[in-house]
Amino acid sequence: MLNEFQSTDHLVDYFNNWVSVYKEGAIRDVTLSKYKMSLKWVEKLAPDLKLCDVSRIAYQQIINEYAREHERQTTMDFHHQLKGAVLDAVDEGLIPRDPTRKVIIKGKTPSKKKIKYLNQFELHTLLKGLDLGDQVSWDWFILLIAKTGMRFSEALAITPADFDFAHQTVSVNKTWNYKDGGGFSPTKNKSSVRKIQIDWQVVMQFATLVKDLPQDRPIFVPNEKVYNSTVNDILESHCNKLNIPVISVHGLRHTHASILLFAGVSLPSVARRLGHASMTTTQKTYLHIIQELENQDVDLVMRSLSNLM
CATH class of the missing domain: 1.10.443.10 (Intergrase catalytic core)
Incomplete structure (x- = not known):
């Protein structure tokens, strides 16, 4: 259960458990796969980050690193998925205060889009x-x-x-x-x-x-x-x-x-x-x-x- 976590546990483990508890069976498989992909990125970008150390700067650094390889809208989607778990951890008292407040969303310059529709x-x-x-x-x-x-x-x-x-x-x-x-x-x-x-x-x-x-x-x-x-x-x-x-x-x-x-x-x-x-x-x-x-x-x-x- 989520309330069994300690503030010294890792963010990636909490996020993994949060996806399992709140998302599996509640959302479509295609959406769940996006959460699983976000989890892999947290594993890559912040494998050793503890919940008690998730400050605004630490959270912003995760977003910044993700934005290096993704467009702004994709970065925004990643932020919203991770933010859901982080705010629950704040409610549980595992993270001292909301680290997502005033986050700055960056991203790569969008690639040239394909034509989406015909006249x-x-x-x-x-x-x-x-x-x-x-x-x-x-x-x-x-x-x-x-x-x-x-x-x-x-x-x-x-x-x-x-x-x-x-x-x-x-x-x-x-x-x-x-x-x-x-x-x-x-x-x-x-x-x-x-x-x-x-x-x-x-x-x-x-x-x-x-x-x-x-x-x-x-x-x-x-x-x-x-x-x-x-x-x-x-x-x-x-x-x-x-x-x-x-x-x-x-x-x-x-x-x-x-x-x-x-x-x-x-x-x-x-x-x-x-x-x-x-x-x-x-x-x-x-x-x-x-x-x-x-x-x-x-x-x-x-x-x-x-x-x-």
């Missing part, structure tokens, strides 16, 4: 270039994500039974655990459980595609193991052939959201469609688009006011 013309070009035959293929998978904005694992878990063609919806209520051998898993969060409205064209296409498939089996999961890179390679090949920017499968999700925002769909509606737990997530992810739309709004306001004279 409407580029997406139209991509979808026209897909080979949508009579059989299930990864091209159909690409179409589904582009039209719904699902996450990769959500789209993998879609079964024929998830479609309600009469009401033009597809239900997202599970994911496919493709990283650990397959099988259905819970969604990322409660907000990820949702019904996504689909257009009549998708209804007609998928009604035909899945009519003879088992109702409770994932449409896109073959007999062999599924790799994210497989679909990304296929998508990259399409992009190169069609002379449009190369994006990832996750970039299709960004494309879906950006097109909706530019079309005037409200931020809350986009957040619900994407399954974000908070609208703040949507705002942060698509801040550049929102700012561009706000600039357009200013122009519209000025034109409207000038017409009042």
Whole structure:
């Protein structure tokens, strides 16, 4: 138990125990793996640091060393994970006072980011270039994500039974655990459980595609193991052939959201469609688009006011 620790015990041991007690079984495996990676960095950067010696300077030095090899946002994520354990140690009286107060977050200069999304013309070009035959293929998978904005694992878990063609919806209520051998898993969060409205064209296409498939089996999961890179390679090949920017499968999700925002769909509606737990997530992810739309709004306001004279 955490209360069995002494102030002379090592920070890394406390952090390891804290992750085990508070995080294992409470968060998704992918998030837990990030905590485990943070633990490895604490082992590397401060293997002998005792809890009683975790001062503001000592904590800042850990953050600074981590920031030498990581960008600022990654450093911020590491700080938040370690801070959770440190503040609990403060509450337990193992660390004299809060060493995370006024911490300065540094980081490497961000590398040039890959293009995250396509514009409407580029997406139209991509979808026209897909080979949508009579059989299930990864091209159909690409179409589904582009039209719904699902996450990769959500789209993998879609079964024929998830479609309600009469009401033009597809239900997202599970994911496919493709990283650990397959099988259905819970969604990322409660907000990820949702019904996504689909257009009549998708209804007609998928009604035909899945009519003879088992109702409770994932449409896109073959007999062999599924790799994210497989679909990304296929998508990259399409992009190169069609002379449009190369994006990832996750970039299709960004494309879906950006097109909706530019079309005037409200931020809350986009957040619900994407399954974000908070609208703040949507705002942060698509801040550049929102700012561009706000600039357009200013122009519209000025034109409207000038017409009042």
